[in-house]
Amino acid sequence: KPIRDRQRLPVVPQGIERDDFLAALEDLKAKMGHEFVEINDKALKDGWYMEHPNTHDMMTILDEEELVASAVVYPSTTEEVQQIVLWANKHRIPIFPISMGRNLGYGGAAPRVRGSVTLDLGKRMNKILDINPEDYTCLVEPGVSFYALHEVLKEKGYDHMWVDTPDLGGGSILGNTLDRGVGYTPYGDHWACHSGLEVVLPTGEIIRTGMGALPGNNTWQAFPYGFGPYSDGLFSQSNFGIVTKMGMTLMPNPGGYESFMYTFQKEEDLGPLMEIIRPLRIGMILENVAQVRHVAQGIAAQGLPRSKFYQGSGSIPDEVLHTAAAESPAGDHTWAYYGMSYGPSHIRAYKLAIVDAEFLKIPGAKKVDPSTLPADDYYFSRDRIAAGIPDIHELRWVNWTPNGAHIAFSPVSPIRSADAMKLFGLGKKLHQQYGIDFFPAFIVGLREMHLIVEIVFDRDDTERKQAAMDCLRDMIDQAAALGYGEYRTHLVLMDQVASTYSWGDGALMKFNERLKDALDPNGILAPGKSGIWPKRYRGRGWEM
Numbered sequence: 001k002p003i004r005d006r007q008r009l010p011v012v013p014q015g016i017e018r019d020d021f022l023a024a025l026e027d028l029k030a031k032m033g034h035e036f037v038e039i040n041d042k043a044l045k046d047g048w049y050m051e052h053p054n055t056h057d058m059m060t061i062l063d064e065e066e067l068v069a070s071a072v073v074y075p076s077t078t079e080e081v082q083q084i085v086l087w088a089n090k091h092r093i094p095i096f097p098i099s100m101g102r103n104l105g106y107g108g109a110a111p112r113v114r115g116s117v118t119l120d121l122g123k124r125m126n127k128i129l130d131i132n133p134e135d136y137t138c139l140v141e142p143g144v145s146f147y148a149l150h151e152v153l154k155e156k157g158y159d160h161m162w163v164d165t166p167d168l169g170g171g172s173i174l175g176n177t178l179d180r181g182v183g184y185t186p187y188g189d190h191w192a193c194h195s196g197l198e199v200v201l202p203t204g205e206i207i208r209t210g211m212g213a214l215p216g217n218n219t220w221q222a223f224p225y226g227f228g229p230y231s232d233g234l235f236s237q238s239n240f241g242i243v244t245k246m247g248m249t250l251m252p253n254p255g256g257y258e259s260f261m262y263t264f265q266k267e268e269d270l271g272p273l274m275e276i277i278r279p280l281r282i283g284m285i286l287e288n289v290a291q292v293r294h295v296a297q298g299i300a301a302q303g304l305p306r307s308k309f310y311q312g313s314g315s316i317p318d319e320v321l322h323t324a325a326a327e328s329p330a331g332d333h334t335w336a337y338y339g340m341s342y343g344p345s346h347i348r349a350y351k352l353a354i355v356d357a358e359f360l361k362i363p364g365a366k367k368v369d370p371s372t373l374p375a376d377d378y379y380f381s382r383d384r385i386a387a388g389i390p391d392i393h394e395l396r397w398v399n400w401t402p403n404g405a406h407i408a409f410s411p412v413s414p415i416r417s418a419d420a421m422k423l424f425g426l427g428k429k430l431h432q433q434y435g436i437d438f439f440p441a442f443i444v445g446l447r448e449m450h451l452i453v454e455i456v457f458d459r460d461d462t463e464r465k466q467a468a469m470d471c472l473r474d475m476i477d478q479a480a481a482l483g484y485g486e487y488r489t490h491l492v493l494m495d496q497v498a499s500t501y502s503w504g505d506g507a508l509m510k511f512n513e514r515l516k517d518a519l520d521p522n523g524i525l526a527p528g529k530s531g532i533w534p535k536r537y538r539g540r541g542w543e544m
């Protein structure tokens with residue numbers, strides 16, 4: 001993106017006079033230290049994944065001035081977070097917490113309400129507070145990335161513990177987990193693997209959840225539930241609190257591991273493949289959160305631009321993809337299954353033999369021999385990630401278009417043939433209708449799977465961005481009509497996705513709004529996050 005170094009006037013949150021806002025920021029600077037409050041009055045710079053901005057979404061699907069922060073504040077302790085919250089209540093200023101702000105595809109570092117003050121927690125609250133090598137647990141602040149924890153485990157010689165990492169290792173463990181992100185070892189469901197939170201509530205009180213509420217306990221990171229209502233869920237994908245500490249369980253080193261990749265020739269092989277995967281996954285013969293990827297994304301993961309394969313408009317034709325796949329190291333195929341088997345070799349051999357016999361029942365299925373693949377093949381990135389080693393190879397498919405950015409459609413379904421084919425068919429039809437290349441990957445959890453469809457677009461192409469939005473909106477509505485809902489979504493789609501969870505005349509949203517009004521009476525914390533608007537914003541046209 002062109003970098004414009006001109007000054008901009010800072011955005012002021014709606015409903016507040018500019019002078020009052022600037023005076024409030026001076027008040028905040030006096031509390032935090034001048035160097036820890038930055039007004040967002042410079043040109044917006046997108047950077048790249050490892051040097052990302054904290055003022056806006058560097059992969060924005062809207063005009064990038066739409067969802068921008070007015071200022072960024074850098075607290076260093078829970079008590080400072082508390083002070084910021086009290087300040088926001090005093091001045092009625094919307095605030096938006098990020099841990100590291102690498103939530104790319106789902107809004108990056110942007111706040112939902114333009115002109116919010118962003119709390120960049122990760123910059124100074126980045127300590128690993130505890131690693132317990134006996135219980136296989138840790139306690140982290142928001143700024144601890146998957147890379148950082150992995151490196152510290154190595155430095156300390158704790159080879160008996162692994163950290164589960166998503167496809168990109170530069171994100172915050174705490175931020176990713178709060179957004180219910182996924183990684184690819186058996187500990188891939190991050191939310192399920194966390195234990196215990198410390199939270200600053202929107203009115204400034206500090207709570208510890210689970211066993212953390214018991215003074216002197218030694219089980220905060222070992223037993224997630226404590227006593228009484230289990231409140232942790234209220235703080236994930238929500239705007240009910242700011243999490244300042246989180247416990248996480250670590251995976252035991254399984255004593256050996258072995259990746260495998262199978263390819264399947266035809267689009268319609270997806271159906272029988274799902275019927276094979278389901279019992280093996282639930283039975284833990286397929287042990288990790290695996291990926292069933294379409295060849296289109298596999299080709300893009302080589303990092304080459306689309307123009308290298310096809311210069312036409314509209315969705316890239318299947319024949320072009322197959323020609324490219326035939327020339328790739330893994331050979332022609334439509335689907336690739338990337339998995340890993342864990343444990344000593346004799347245990348792996350037992351499980352891998354079952355997988356092999358089952359997968360090869362599909363005519364044309366092939367096991368890819370890793371020794372035939374070049375060292376920088378995508379396979380080896382999947383291998384590292386499934387072994388808990390953070391990586392950033394996955395970024396390569398974002399180069400598919402110039403000024404590459406992406407936004408995700410992520411519905412959940414059972415691991416069944418009929419569901420996979422319905423969602424695949426729906427996505428393909430709508431991508432063709434809007435002339436967009438279709439990158440589906442099924443991320444297989446234990447009893448469900450997330451279909452992650454990434455739309456890659458050129459940030460400078462307004463017309464293609466609109467096509468991507470129209471396609472996403474149609475996919476969300478049509479999937480909901482079939483009974484499928486998103487597990488997570490981008491800031492700009494949160495109202496729409498929330499509206500699809502409408503059972504009982506919107507009973508769940510009514511409940512969320514009651515909680516919001518009770519916990520955040522001034523409506524200062526992340527208004528609109530997950531479609532939950534505080535009272536003073538409701539019915540005033542904030543929804544998108």
Ligand code: FAD
Pocket residue numbers: 096097098099100101102103104105108109121142166167168170171172173174175176177178179180181182183241242243244394395398
């Ligand atoms: P943040 O951006 O800091 O936070 C995420 C969300 O949680 C935000 O909505 C934020 O408001 C909220 N939040 C953060 N901290 C707090 C807090 N302390 N209190 C309250 N709320 C808070 N994601 C996956 O899960 N799995 C993948 O495999 C994956 N692959 C990706 C591949 C590519 C190529 C790209 C570009 C992205 C991918 N992502 C994936 C999405 C994203 O990069 C990661 O989820 C990333 O970890 C999220 O950013 P973060 O950890 O910095 O969290």
